[in-house]
Amino acid sequence: MTLQKTAVLGAGSWGTVLASVLAENGHDVMLWARREDAAVEINLHRTNSKYLPGAKLPSALCATHSLVEAVTGREFILMVVPSQSVREVAREVAPHLSSEALVTHAAKGFELSSLKRITEVLQEELPSGVANRVAVLSGPSHAEEVICHSPTTVVVASENSEAAERTQALLNNSTLRVYTHPDVIGVEIGGSLKNIIALGAGLSDGLGFGDNAKAALITRGLAEMARLGMAMDAKPITFAGLSGVGDLVATCTSKHSRNWRAGNLLSQGYSLDEMLQQMGMVVEGVKTTQAAYRLAQKHGVEMPITEELSKVLFEGKDPRRAVEDLMARDMTDEMEEMIKLSY
Ligand SMILES: NC(=O)C1=CN([C@@H]2O[C@H](COP(=O)(O)OP(=O)(O)OC[C@H]3O[C@@H](n4cnc5c(N)ncnc54)[C@H](OP(=O)(O)O)[C@@H]3O)[C@@H](O)[C@H]2O)C=CC1
């Protein structure tokens, strides 16, 4: 494809790695860092010591502290800030975007105040021509592995298939295989909800519950992810793909996952505030648990794991008691939804 002028907004772990991918693919990349010292470090030393210690970034990568400079004249904008800051950043860049710009985001969460998905937030904040073709990038992709060129697969979904294909062509390379996907709702919901289950997996592992418990969490977690997803108009099959079970497995079983590590710290007796302080990076699963619990109530959907985790995080419930309560639920059929659907 022709080389393009691109910008990545957010110089945390994932934004820095995605900017490196674009630079390695030959595109002109401007990376926006919120802190000026982070932009200076990237430009002077080609490192991002806070978020990617030890990694050497491509020499072609440029960083700036100015959002306006980052987006002006850019054809492709990849937004990689935490879910709760997407609206603020989108609002600030909106007047400076070219009417031809393609905006794709890679955040995994909901906006807590509105319970909206991130493409919905972007559609509200961006000029209408740009808003019509927003896309989402998701799938099992720990930044720490992508920067080392470990083989990785991701998906990009958009209501505008051309936007998905353009994003695919910009990012795809010999170690990062990018698939397109038509189900924006399912891809966004899967990528967000898996973080709740990963927090639970970190807790479960930390409490020494073993592999059976983790397999149960992953499988029953997937069931409740799909249940909420279907109530919100996602396609059920999407949860069997990379942005569903793929990312769920990667996040629940990896030492790289911040959500898994956060759950693990909670199992060691850290309070929620102490854990967040210790992590020093975004742990999307915390606010996603709150959002999903409210969405489940709104849509009348049962999400027992999410509900118990919410009690552990926000009401101080003992995690062992939460597991006992999950195990003591009324006996049921594993395929309860399927049975209801077939009668
Ligand atoms: N890390 C990964 O492997 C992956 C992450 N993601 C998703 O990407 C998104 C970003 O995560 P990630 O890069 O890992 O996060 P990090 O915690 O590594 O970095 C967060 C970045 O966001 C910036 N930031 C924090 N608050 C704000 C704000 N209010 N306004 C603007 N910028 C802000 C931080 O700036 P500062 O340093 O100044 O605080 C930092 O650059 C998340 O939704 C995450 O789930 C998706 C796939 C993989």
Ligand SMILES: O=C(CO)COP(=O)(O)O
């Ligand atoms: O989404 C991710 C991998 O696909 C990263 O997960 P964590 O935010 O838990 O590190």
